[in-house]
Amino acid sequence: MGKRFSFALGATDGQARTGVISTPRGDIRTPAFMPVGTAATVKAMLPESVAATGADILLGNTYHLMLRPTAERIDRLGGLHHFMNWDKPILTDSGGFQVMSLGALRKLDKDGVTFKSHIDGSRHRLTPERSMEIQRLLGSDIVMCFDECPALPADRDRIAASMRLSMDWAARSRAAFGDRPGHALFGIQQGGLDPELRAESAAALRAIGFEGYAIGGLAVGEGQEAMFDVLDFAPGQLPEDKPRYLMGVGKPDDIVGAVKRGVDMMDCVLPSRSGRTGQGWTRRGQVNLRNARHADDPRPLDEACGCPACTGYSRAYLHHVIRSQEMIGGMLLTWHNLHYFQQIMAEMRAAIAEGTFATWESGFHALRAAGDIEPV
Structure with missing residues (x-):
């Protein structure tokens, strides 16, 4: 593959x-x-169905x-793209977040x-070096630095120590990543809700140098208002000519608010997880298909x-x-949510290109505020 990784800013x-x-x-x-x-599959979806929704890239979980089936086995079987039958780009996270959230007795x-x-x-x-090795074996196109993410709220000293440890690990990740043309390594900014700690983290990452930069340590329980407060300054602390990735976000209004503040990439389990529990996300907000009001409704979800x-x-x-727990229920709603x-x-890409983002955004919020269509 001769083509290199690059980012071109548009409108x-x-x-x-x-x-x-x-x-x-x-x-x-x-x-x-x-x-x-997560596990080399977007749950309830075929890879070609994920592509049909308009997705250009998906995320795999280091x-x-x-743990299962192991990176070494995936490598022997031809790499993650071949293994899961997805020929578009894949981003893999570093494993750090799950070690923190799932790892008992860590x-x-x-x-x-x-x-x-x-x-x-x-x-x-798991070390920065081992995380880089695992992600190399998986063959992902965008690799994330190994970092440590404290759950919020936490005191400033704890957040500062965690951020500085993550910056040490970012430098080690960069060294271990090596020279891999066509593949990219993203650094992860930490620092909680603190502008000074975020600035220190951004400066450390810029000094190391990455192909893209993530805003980490948000969407971990701090609430939307606090997250937006950070996004009012954090993207501007990162290089303008590189992609900015907000990790683990989110609900539709979170996504719109993040894009409004200069974020380029996001990921979240929400559309697929919601689909499997009977929740549909629509232009008019969230719809619970388990509710009896839908039992005689001949109209489409949207x-x-x-x-x-x-x-x-x-x-x-x-x-x-959904009520009968038939598999097709989760399949159809997941497809709908991902499509939405x-x-x-x-729509946001088009609105930004046309210079009408503010108008589009007010329409987006107005329709959601109007709520679901009246029952039959």
């Missing part, structure tokens, strides 16, 4: 921006939403894949983390949506298969 409208991330496996239109394929030291598997209790060691769930099935049918999230991204 801007306020802080919102469009662009294209070019990789050997294809282009990623930004702002981009990345569906989460922690889960290193032990953190300056060198890395020792933890027990949530699957079988086996002991594992009459303006072109996804298979909305073009082929009624609310009554979706209600029936990609539709939001496409």
Whole structure:
């Protein structure tokens, strides 16, 4: 693969921006939403169905894949793209977040983390070097630095120590990543809600040098207002000519608010997880298809949506298969949710290019505030 990784900035409208991330496996239109394929699958979806929703890239999970089926096995079987039948770009996280959130009996030291598997209790060691090795074996196009993310709220000293440890690990990740043309390494800014700590982190990352920069340590319980407060300054602390990735976000209004503040990439399990529990995300907000009000409703979930769930099935049918715990219920709603999230991204890209983002945003919020259509 001769093509290198690059980012070209397109139009801007306020802080919102469009662009294209070019990789050997294809282009990623930004702002981009990345569906989460935790264990080498976006749950309830075929890879070609994920692509049909408009996704240019998806996310794989280092922690889960290193435990099962193991990175070494995936490498022997031809790499993650071949293994899961997805030929577009893949971003892999570093494993750090899951070690913190799932790793019972974990032990953190300056060198890395020792933890027990949530699957079988086996002991594992994850360091910046091992995280880079695992992600190389997986063959992902965008690799994330290994970092430590404290849950909020936490006191300033704890957040500062954690951020500085993450910056040491970022330098070690960069060294271990080596020279891999066509692949990119992203650094992760930490620092909680503190502008000074965020600035210190951004300066450390810039000094190391990365192909892209993530804003980490948000969407961990601080609430939307606090997150937006950070996003009012954090993206501007990162290089303007590189992609900015907000990790683990989010709900549609979180995504719109992040793009408004200069974010280029996001990921979240929400559209797929919600779909499996009977929740549909629509232009009019969230709809719970389990509710009895839908039992006799012949109308589609969203009459303006072109996804298979909305073009082929009624609310009554979706209600029936969700309540009956039929597999197709989760499949159709996941497809709808992912389609809707990609539709939001496409509409925002168009609005930014046309210089009408503020108008689009007010329409987006107005329709959501109006709520779901009246019952039959």
